[in-house]
Amino acid sequence: MGQRPLDNLLLEALPQPYRSSIYSRLEEIVVPPGTVLYEADQIPRYAWFIGSGIASTMVSMSDGRSAEIGLWGSDGVLPCYHLLGGMARGPARCVAQMEIKAWRISFPELQREFQRSEAFRDLVLRCAHRRSLILSQIAACNRLHDAEQRLARWLLTAHDLTGTNQLSLSQGFLADILGSRRTTVTLAAGALRRRKLISYRRGQIQILDHARLKGAACECYGTVRNLFQNFYG
Amino acid sequence: MGQRPLDNLLLEALPQPYRSSIYSRLEEIVVPPGTVLYEADQIPRYAWFIGSGIASTMVSMSDGRSAEIGLWGSDGVLPCYHLLGGMARGPARCVAQMEIKAWRISFPELQREFQRSEAFRDLVLRCAHRRSLILSQIAACNRLHDAEQRLARWLLTAHDLTGTNQLSLSQGFLADILGSRRTTVTLAAGALRRRKLISYRRGQIQILDHARLKGAACECYGTVRNLFQNFYG
DNA sequence: ACCTATGTGTCTGATAGCGAACATAAAAAT
């Protein structure tokens, strides 16, 4: 298992010496779980390159209900869509789901870098490309699959992005992520625990059996995992 | 009401004389409803600039169920995500929902144009940007809103993209689009008809009262409509 | 006029999830 290395795949894919010149302009920062990396409907202040930890992009409705539309780890840059062009406001906000170590930079400055450097732009475009395809799959998954399948998918993806089987998340937060009620998550998690695929206690979830948990997840887990492969290869 | 003009907003936003040189390399074509513009998991043969009509991008699961993840009219280029870079296979296929008049071009040729021309690339990036934001909203909508709200949203969006109140679609196809069962669509459509917001008969749906239909739709209609505004402005 | 495809209405029973309430338990704060 072990923690992922503190690398960001996009930054590491940049050619030298350009990579070093970028790093020198980045601010290394550690933020606690719950930190909002950027807000919905606002121009983002910073762009973030995650080194370790995960963050969720979430869309909230006016009645307060919400659903996760993307889970981000140490690949890519956030918010990558907003770098592409035009007005930079979107319906999603981004929240750290655990302690995150990241490099950050003023968003307008990174927009200028996107215009200036073809090497950097190409990597951002690859990131946006993959992420759009992943989002496509998740959009359909949100409609077609039930809470237990989506919970299993989410746990496996979170494991892949963090390298740990131990996730610190309450069922209430998982309900926001999955776009379901807390009681629905409790039932789904209880069903997975009864089958000994996971265990949990008060905000700590542990994956016990990856192979069988994959069987409980919808096909979207595998589809998305394939899209994550060779992100910049 | 009346039909939309036979223009593609992206093409029309190109500066002259470059625009004319692009047009000269495009093939003008009319395709019937049901035509697949590109398949899932395959490298697309053509890129399409729609002039009139609408097409749906759909994701299908292995059990045969499917959901629409995007509705495309005379803005933009399809498949815009695949132009961004890297491997060009995605989980979505694209189907014409009515007769489409479009300009098409070999996909690899348009990829080269994307690399070559900054003016063209900028417009594609704006398209991909807006579309990613719209897709984000739809991904959450698919999870959080019921069939009747989503049906109302879809009908209004289809109207906005085609300029007509008369849509030729069976409830069976609407079920595929909305990711629901045909009987669920029948119930939702029946409820809207009882309130005199729409009328329909055998594959023909008509919007009767836009204002009140908007009231029956979820907030996602307005959110997405705002994102469509000033696409290239 | 007939047949056939397809679209629609409408039943069933079954299930997933909602929405709200309440009890318990564990951690955190004082």
Place this chain on the structure above:
DNA sequence: ATTTTTATGTTCGCTATCAGACACATAGGT
């Protein structure tokens, strides 16, 4: 040690949707 906050377990009735079946209506082809 006590209080407060938060997380989880569990109940209830209710609704939306599923899954399957069948009847009927309509449009198109012959």
